[in-house]
Amino acid sequence: MKKRVYVLYGGKSCEHEVSVESALNIINxxxxxxxxVFALYINNDGTWTKPFQIKISLTASDLKQLATFKYSQIQSLFDFFVGTLNKNSIVFPVIHGTYGEDGKxxxxxxMFNIPYVGNGVGASSIAMDKILSKKLFDSQGIPQAKFISFSKKQFQSHKNLYVQLVEEQIGFPCFVKPANMGSSIGISRCITVEELLTAIDQALHYDHMVLIEEEIKGKEVLVALTGNEEIRCSLPGEWQRSISFFNYEDKYMDDELTPIIPAVLPQKTYENICSFAKKAYETLGCSGMLRADFFITKNHEIYLNEVNTIPGFTQHSMFPLLFQKSENKTYSELLDYLIDLGYSQHKLKNSLQYIRG
Structure with missing residues (x-):
C-alpha cells in the first residue's frame, strides 16, 4: 500500500504566497x-479545504485554481483527521511563518497523533520567536549580533529611552524586525533616528514585540541541517548578489540570484559554522530539518543570524539546493528522507511511557 502524503500549505500568514510556491515544488x-499525494490548502482566512489528490505535475496557476474551484470546506477537522488519515498517512507542513511554522x-x-514532517511544537515555537531564540542561543554561547527588544506598550511609554538605547548599544546602521515573522517581511535597515522610528512603526504592524540588531558587515552563509538524533550538516552556501539586504522580492522573485555551493570559506570557518549550527539544532530540540543562516566577516568572525524550522522549498530556496549538492541526491530523494525522518520521530514519540499511560 502506498503512503499518503498530505502537503499542507497556504494559511493566514503574510507568507501565504511563499507557502504556495514551496508546496508546488514539493507536490511536483x-x-x-x-x-x-494530496494538496491540503488553508485559505487566507484560515478556512481548511478538503484535500485534492494530485497525480500530475502542476503549475502555480493550476494550484491556485484548484484551491479556488476544486476544493470545498472541511466541515469537521476532527472527522477529517480521525476518519480520513490512517497509519500510512503523513502530513508535510509547508506553512511558513505564523499559524504554521510556530508550533500551532x-x-x-x-493531539490527533498524526505523523508529520519536520520540527515539533517546542522547536517550532521557540525558533519562530526571534527574541526568545536569541536569548536561548546567548545562554549556550552561540555568537550573535548585539540586539535589544521591547514590546509595543514599552515603546509607546518610553520611546525616547529606547531610541537612546539603540543609539548607545546598537548604533547605526541597524536592522528592525518583528519578533515573529519570516521571509524578510516587516524588516527594515535604518541609518537615522527618523528611519528607526518609521521602521519600528512598520514592524509593530506584524507583531507586538520588536527586535533591533546591529549590522554585521560580512557575507551571509547558509547551511542545511537534517536528521533526528544524528544531525547532518550540509556544505555551506551563499548567494551571489550586489545588495546588502534581501527583502521579500529579492528572496522569491529575483531570477538573477546565483547560488554558490560550496561558499568560498576556509575549512576551519566552515567547521565552526557547522559546530554552531548543530549546537543551535540541539538547543532547540529540532527534528527533521533546519536552515541556519550566518554572517561571516572579513576576519572570519562568525555570527548566527537566524534559523528556519520550515525553510523555503521554492525554486529560489537554498535549503533543497544545499542538500542536493552535499548528498549528491535529487530533490525527490530529499523529500523521501524528510518523510522517513517524520515517520521515525512519530514512532519514537509513540514509544514513550506518557503516550501509553
Missing amino acids: ELDKNKYD IQGMLE
Whole structure:
C-alpha cells in the first residue's frame, strides 16, 4: 500500500504566497509511484479545504485554481483527521511563518497523533520567536549580533529611552524586525533616528514585540541541517548578489540570484559554522530539518543570524539546493528522507511511557 502524503500549505500568514510556491515544488517532486499525494490548502482566512489528490505535475496557476474551484470546506477537522488519515498517512507542513511554522499546526497534529514532517511544537515555537531564540542561543554561547527588544506598550511609554538605547548599544546602521515573522517581511535597515522610528512603526504592524540588531558587515552563509538524533550538516552556501539586504522580492522573485555551493570559506570557518549550527539544532530540540543562516566577516568572525524550522522549498530556496549538492541526491530523494525522518520521530514519540499511560 502506498503512503499518503498530505502537503499542507497556504494559511493566514503574510507568507501565504511563499507557502504556495514551496508546496508546488514539493507536490511536483514527490514520487507518485511511492506516494498518493494530496494538496491540503488553508485559505487566507484560515478556512481548511478538503484535500485534492494530485497525480500530475502542476503549475502555480493550476494550484491556485484548484484551491479556488476544486476544493470545498472541511466541515469537521476532527472527522477529517480521525476518519480520513490512517497509519500510512503523513502530513508535510509547508506553512511558513505564523499559524504554521510556530508550533500551532504541529500541536494540532500531535493531539490527533498524526505523523508529520519536520520540527515539533517546542522547536517550532521557540525558533519562530526571534527574541526568545536569541536569548536561548546567548545562554549556550552561540555568537550573535548585539540586539535589544521591547514590546509595543514599552515603546509607546518610553520611546525616547529606547531610541537612546539603540543609539548607545546598537548604533547605526541597524536592522528592525518583528519578533515573529519570516521571509524578510516587516524588516527594515535604518541609518537615522527618523528611519528607526518609521521602521519600528512598520514592524509593530506584524507583531507586538520588536527586535533591533546591529549590522554585521560580512557575507551571509547558509547551511542545511537534517536528521533526528544524528544531525547532518550540509556544505555551506551563499548567494551571489550586489545588495546588502534581501527583502521579500529579492528572496522569491529575483531570477538573477546565483547560488554558490560550496561558499568560498576556509575549512576551519566552515567547521565552526557547522559546530554552531548543530549546537543551535540541539538547543532547540529540532527534528527533521533546519536552515541556519550566518554572517561571516572579513576576519572570519562568525555570527548566527537566524534559523528556519520550515525553510523555503521554492525554486529560489537554498535549503533543497544545499542538500542536493552535499548528498549528491535529487530533490525527490530529499523529500523521501524528510518523510522517513517524520515517520521515525512519530514512532519514537509513540514509544514513550506518557503516550501509553
